[in-house]
Amino acid sequence: MRRMKMMVPAITIGVISIVGLVVAGVGVVSGQTSQAEKYVPSYTADGKLNFPAGYREWVYLTSGVDMSYGPASNMGKSMFDNVFVNSEAYKSFLETSTWPDKTVMVLEVRAAGSKGSINKNGHFQTEELRGREVHIKDESKFPGKWAFFSFNSEGPGELFPKEAACYSCHEEHGAVDTTFVQFYPTLLPIAKAKKTLSATYLNEEAVSGAEKKEEKAEKK
């Protein structure tokens, strides 16, 4: 088991932005007992979200490595982000290609290793957890239906204020219902087929496609 106490500066990584995240004492082994039963989100009296302890047994959506939406951030070490969603929401998405109320997505950030055991190249995931965030849809609780929470431990997580960059970025760029389905390889084809891609995403893709065509034409 590893423990660490560190500051990560304001960065944007993976599918959810991590703003000034303080990681203290994470790295506790989760999943020691099986907790795959239906997850019902619950909150503390002061509005924190209780930690979704069984999320490693939820449905995996994707991983990224060192993803960023601005200039490359150099944190001295590569990082993976893994995204999980509760099973009930996943099953509903397969049918409808939209997210039901009480959808919970967990973003888990882990430090990458490179040389270790017999591995000599590329990157693998290590025990070193760098943070966890939740994107939750709870329609009756949040004015914008969705909210973000940050977890520094397996205790209750702090709500991101609605001015945080994650809200506007997900609103403006999320392919389906403010979520980054464009990065979820098994869900994107379903959203295309069922035509639930957002107007803003489709517009962005059209503009980016036109720009690529222009670049090609200039090169000729």
Add this chain to the structure above:
Amino acid sequence: MRRMKMMVPAITIGVISIVGLVVAGVGVVSGQTSQAEKYVPSYTADGKLNFPAGYREWVYLTSGVDMSYGPASNMGKSMFDNVFVNSEAYKSFLETSTWPDKTVMVLEVRAAGSKGSINKNGHFQTEELRGREVHIKDESKFPGKWAFFSFNSEGPGELFPKEAACYSCHEEHGAVDTTFVQFYPTLLPIAKAKKTLSATYLNEEAVSGAEKKEEKAEKK
């Protein structure tokens, strides 16, 4: 939906080696219907393993990027590998830190994207499937208890002959029962605590630790 037909040369990637894998017509969207119920492996009359169609709803273990155990392989494009295990085997591992009979692990290889949607750096996973392999424990069926199968589609998969490099590599380097638990960040601490790490792995780690100490001493 993407379709491709290509040859990947003999490479070792992720936790299972892919030997001369012919990927033809993969990229079929799986998980269109929910198949999370208990998976029981079944074989065709000629010894092929039927495709574990619901594996994307199994328990996720880890992902790697461009991992290799020899010199870096340049395939022109980065690749992710994702590893899933059937839920029953995972739950058993949490209790015992060993794999029960009928453990099934799926290695899924996907091409990485870099610039796409709002992402500008790092890598994300794409719809482009490059291959899938299964590592299965079926004690009464295979002399070495475990076997590897390769899938080029969602039809039955071909058994790797027992001379294939994957068998000897997993035997010699797997941290627990011929599997690469050293790369599964949530399982490794359990294996350490329950002392189920293999003698060969522990020996390798001891040698590698001693070498690192020597290197440090020489630098001083």
